[in-house]
Amino acid sequence: MSHQIDPIQLVTQLLTAEEQTYSLPHNATKKRLRFLLRMIPVQTVCAANPDVLYSKLKELIYTSFSPGKTFCIRYKKRNNTALAEKDQVVKDVGGMIPSSHKANLKNPDLTILIEVIKTVACVSIIPDLAKWKHFNISAHQTPKTPLPAKDSL
Template structure:
């Protein structure tokens, strides 16, 4: 009896517990070397973040590239008319190709994949430039100040990926960075590095090696941590290194869609404040000098009213005699 009970418990556990979970994640698609797309960070709600990301990306992609065009796996009427004019062998080959395409999953413009880190999703892009798309989104949000998401935090384009080992990264970046930093091109820059679920890369060593590489491409490239023209983004997740070079990283609040819609708070004018302070000090100094002059003048006037010499008094008394 106990054996039957144990068997039923095992079946129940496999049906409703870990067995289903393992099957679910075994077939999941993950971020891999060779992909391009967008890394999107969120706060504890990846499902809602994915939905917001698709809405936001499709809205702006339609404006830049037009509505997404899906291929008709069944073929069009024009294809059928052309097939009538072709040889039988060519027509058969085309039909086989269409049947194979209908059985395969069609690549969409945006596909959500498992990034390999919590609170981070990866949207794989197809047939578009993710850096230009993300910059366009942030530019519009910055100018309109219209909030269009609740859980999305940062949107980082990924225009290149390689293995997350220092030698592989340097080798890959040697060619990847040429369009921006190789002579005659040059710019001020900074490096934004972050590693998730990876402990074999040290931040300072990676930044130093990349900076040395940029310097070799053109000695005129200079580091600027305040307001750089370009920012080299390096995001390591497990064994994959995601890379991109972006503009206006500081202006668009490190590509944070929540911060970029906030009104800019004017910084206090240090020069004006310093000038006003100096003016007040000069005025106080002038007032003090005038006060001293008046006091000195009053003392001099008082001295004139007092007899200066006892001889004058003695003289007066003598004349009286």
Template structure:
């Protein structure tokens, strides 16, 4: 006997129904790369090692940039000590069971599978700001000439992400760009859109650029040679990430290895620029 088909009216079709925001605009799909976060290119075949060193790097930078959150976490950790001596066996068991039922602490950084050679993505949880995190690291490399990593090269922050649909992208861009180009910003800002597309063929490059540029107020001007701000747009498969940064070209398009190489050439007495 043929299998019984599910009735859409009884829940089988719920998964096909569109979802909508509170303002009535549709949400077009599911994201598998969960932003905000940081895209990092790495040496081919060393993706796993790159993720490991990035956890250590980001953890250290996060503790330095957001120490208050670390202090709160330390206080929470102190509350998970072993049961006090002198308690009865029943009380100790009850205490241990209670500790086991406590929700696990959310990690600041999470590796999201890309299944793509030379490319990893680490999502960031509050209070981490991916742009501040990446800028802190790159300025450190510029100052010291040390990349602090062996396998990781280019760092691209993502302030927020959405599915790669023009309407979704424009909604996202208006939100991300507002603090940098909105009504509260005085004067005219020179900007450039830096678009990178990987494993995506649905939307054409110029279509995306025009849609993003349309989200910037007309009083601001495009400057391809000397922009004050760079709008970074990273499209990967069905995901689009956006951020706004400064010093993009001064910092070698956020390539830590190139920054360290430049430092070495300007300071011949310094040692090798990679961590050995």
């Protein structure tokens, strides 16, 4: 029996658990995710080819956008020459989004995340990315209450 795991839900649950661990003063030094720096949830993977990438993006946009949502597009490309530069990709992807949705670069409801590494494109549409501190794990490992000061000699 096949069970699908939602990568966004998985990562947000791990980060929430990490924050809850750090909210208790006696746990403030226990890093459960100490060997990770950042987790990027990926909803779909495809070839780093404009036609394939834009097709996958259209599917995700259709299923993820509900009326009145604001958005921004984050595009990062490494070791790839097949795809256009950032400005062109952002313009193309922005053109796929219905005009009822407005761009908001500071605090968007949804972030379209496109990571291209060599010949592979990883794509996600993530709600409230700023809330999750861009999935930076160390940002979730700060104590909620200040640690007691150590006595100095």
